Amino acid sequence: VARTAVRSLERALRGDVERTPSALARVARDGSHLVGAPIARVAPRDVADVVALVRWARRNRTPLVARGAGTSLDGESVPRAGSVVVDLSGWNRIREIRPDERWARVEPGVVNRKLQAALERRGWFFPPNPGSWETSTIGGHVGTNASGPRSFRYGPTRDWVRGLDVVLGTGARVRLGSRAPKRSLGPDLLGLLVGSEGTLGLVTEVTVRLAPRPAVRRGLLVPLPPRIALGRLASRLASIRGSGLSALEYLDAECARAVAEDRATGWPVGPALLLLEVEADDAGHAARRVARLTRTLAALGVRGAVREYDDANRLWSQRGESGRVLDERYGERIREDVAVPLPEVDGLLAAIARMAARERVSVPLFGHLGEGSLHPNFVVDPTSRKATRLRAALYAEALRRHGTISGEHGIGAIKAPYVARELGPAAVGLLRAVKAACDPDGILNPGKLYPPPPRAGPRSARSPSAAAGARARRA
Ligand SMILES: Cc1cc2nc3c(=O)[nH]c(=O)nc-3n(C[C@H](O)[C@H](O)[C@H](O)COP(=O)(O)OP(=O)(O)OC[C@H]3O[C@@H](n4cnc5c(N)ncnc54)[C@H](O)[C@@H]3O)c2cc1C
Numbered sequence: 262v263a264r265t266a267v268r269s270l271e272r273a274l275r276g277d278v279e280r281t282p283s284a285l286a287r288v289a290r291d292g293s294h295l296v297g298a299p300i301a302r303v304a305p306r307d308v309a310d311v312v313a314l315v316r317w318a319r320r321n322r323t324p325l326v327a328r329g330a331g332t333s334l335d336g337e338s339v340p341r342a343g344s345v346v347v348d349l350s351g352w353n354r355i356r357e358i359r360p361d362e363r364w365a366r367v368e369p370g371v372v373n374r375k376l377q378a379a380l381e382r383r384g385w386f387f388p389p390n391p392g393s394w395e396t397s398t399i400g401g402h403v404g405t406n407a408s409g410p411r412s413f414r415y416g417p418t419r420d421w422v423r424g425l426d427v428v429l430g431t432g433a434r435v436r437l438g439s440r441a442p443k444r445s446l447g448p449d450l451l452g453l454l455v456g457s458e459g460t461l462g463l464v465t466e467v468t469v470r471l472a473p474r475p476a477v478r479r480g481l482l483v484p485l486p487p488r489i490a491l492g493r494l495a496s497r498l499a500s501i502r503g504s505g506l507s508a509l510e511y512l513d514a515e516c517a518r519a520v521a522e523d524r525a526t527g528w529p530v531g532p533a534l535l536l537l538e539v540e541a542d543d544a545g546h547a548a549r550r551v552a553r554l555t556r557t558l559a560a561l562g563v564r565g566a567v568r569e570y571d572d573a574n575r576l577w578s579q580r581g582e583s584g585r586v587l588d589e590r591y592g593e594r595i596r597e598d599v600a601v602p603l604p605e606v607d608g609l610l611a612a613i614a615r616m617a618a619r620e621r622v623s624v625p626l627f628g629h630l631g632e633g634s635l636h637p638n639f640v641v642d643p644t645s646r647k648a649t650r651l652r653a654a655l656y657a658e659a660l661r662r663h664g665t666i667s668g669e670h671g672i673g674a675i676k677a678p679y680v681a682r683e684l685g686p687a688a689v690g691l692l693r694a695v696k697a698a699c700d701p702d703g704i705l706n707p708g709k710l711y712p713p714p715p716r717a718g719p720r721s722a723r724s725p726s727a728a729a730g731a732r733a734r735r736a
Contacts, residue, residue: 267280273317274305276303285301297340303346303347311465312428314345314347329350329370330397332401333673355375363385385474413508419452423470428463435450456671481569484532505547511534514531515626539573594639595652599635620647626638635668674709
């Protein structure tokens with residue numbers, strides 16, 4: 262069946278259609294433990310080709326999975342069995358940069374790093390900077406509403422998308438948003454597409470908003486005393502007027518030690534760390550802002566030697582090593598991603614420590630503290646019952662504390678069984694109605710984001726991750 266389908270696909274499309282085992286293996290995984298079973302990888306040539314592809318998929322009832330760099334962490338870009346992967350990584354041209362109007366038009370496969378380099382030369386930047394920024398794409402950022410350290414000041418991708426060209430699951434082409442700096446036209450359809458994980462439409466062009474690059478960006482590495490109340494600390498730092506604080510990150514002692522020992526970072530080995538970025542107009546301005554911040558820190562009991570980086574990017578590159586370091590030191594683990602209001606951060610951290618102790622696993626943790634966004638890395642086989650118990654306990658705790666099951670990574674296959682717990686039945690109904698309007702045949706990235714129908718819910722599944730994996734593996 263697959264072979265016949267692929268032959269008809271080759272006739273329908275002008276772009277490349279590949280189905281060699283190595284081509285399929287390249288697009289079968291993302292950054293999670295799940296493995297998919299696609300029947301083809303296609304690289305559409307242009308928008309007309311994308312429309313032809315969607316029409317073909319509707320006729321053949323075949324799933325399509327959009328793919329940028331495939332770095333998502335919850336199976337967002339893992340193709341369910343029998344899917345065709347729509348690889349847009351080759352759509353990597355920056356079409357137009359208009360600093361005078363503060364926007365740039367890019368193809369979805371443009372890697373964040375490439376866009377930043379092009380903007381930097383002109384004195385601008387695109388604020389979302391996920392840890393994966395050197396490889397992940399703008400289309401992928403739209404898919405997951407990605408964010409990074411600087412979203413403390415600037416907000417997530419959703420705040421930086423001004424327009425999208427999309428081919429919906431119906432095959433219709435829509436252009437959402439406007440080049441006008443502001444607009445007041447009905448509910449936000451553009452925002453609806455952001456974070457939709459390729460389940461509503463295939464994005465063929467993104468118009469991003471630009472921010473002026475600050476003249477000076479200082480990085481600060483701050484050792485923390487034990488048992489400091491982090492939520493209160495973050496609120497106090499966030500409320501200093503005119504501090505220029507644009508990132509407020511945290512590494513617990515275990516994570517910080519791993520990075521400090523691994524590289525010639527020169528980081529102090531031992532304490533948990535705060536990593537801050539301060540923006541300023543010139544060196545004197547930066548010095549005054551840094552002095553104000555360190556005074557506030559001292560007043561809050563944080564009196565260790567603060568190390569200053571002239572260029573915050575150096576600090577972020579060192580911090581960027583934490584994923585690799587944890588991979589090498591701990592191997593398999595679940596890389597979680599929940600967020601809570603700042604007053605709940607310490608309660609959540611204590612609960613995470615209790616969960617880890619109960620299950621006898623270690624849990625190096627880092628996070629975007631200024632946004633209450635935490636990444637506990639439970640060191641456990643992601644397909645095990647223990648992993649399922651830890652996930653369920655973590656999400657329940659985040660929700661009990663008025664938080665969310667995903668601060669920034671998205672839902673994918675792994676968290677889909679838990680979505681209803683956060684949204685409730687009425688909002689899930691709304692979500693399904695949007696899906697039905699955009700993708701009536703359910704061909705776009707099935708098995709992701711939306712809770713499974715009640716009968717296949719988490720109670721009946723032995724393990725949601727195992728169930729998702731099994732779904733993805735089934736041929
Ligand atoms: C080391 C590491 C660090 C990370 N750090 C962060 C972080 O700090 N913050 C954060 O938010 N995330 C982080 N991530 C997760 C991930 O990198 C981001 O979600 C990123 O935006 C995904 O981009 P991508 O190009 O890899 O997208 P993919 O994984 O290819 O796709 C992601 C989703 O978007 C959809 N999609 C992709 N392109 C399109 C398109 N053109 N049209 C429609 N849908 C599309 C896919 O179907 C999928 O559902 C990290 C991942 C890794 C491995």
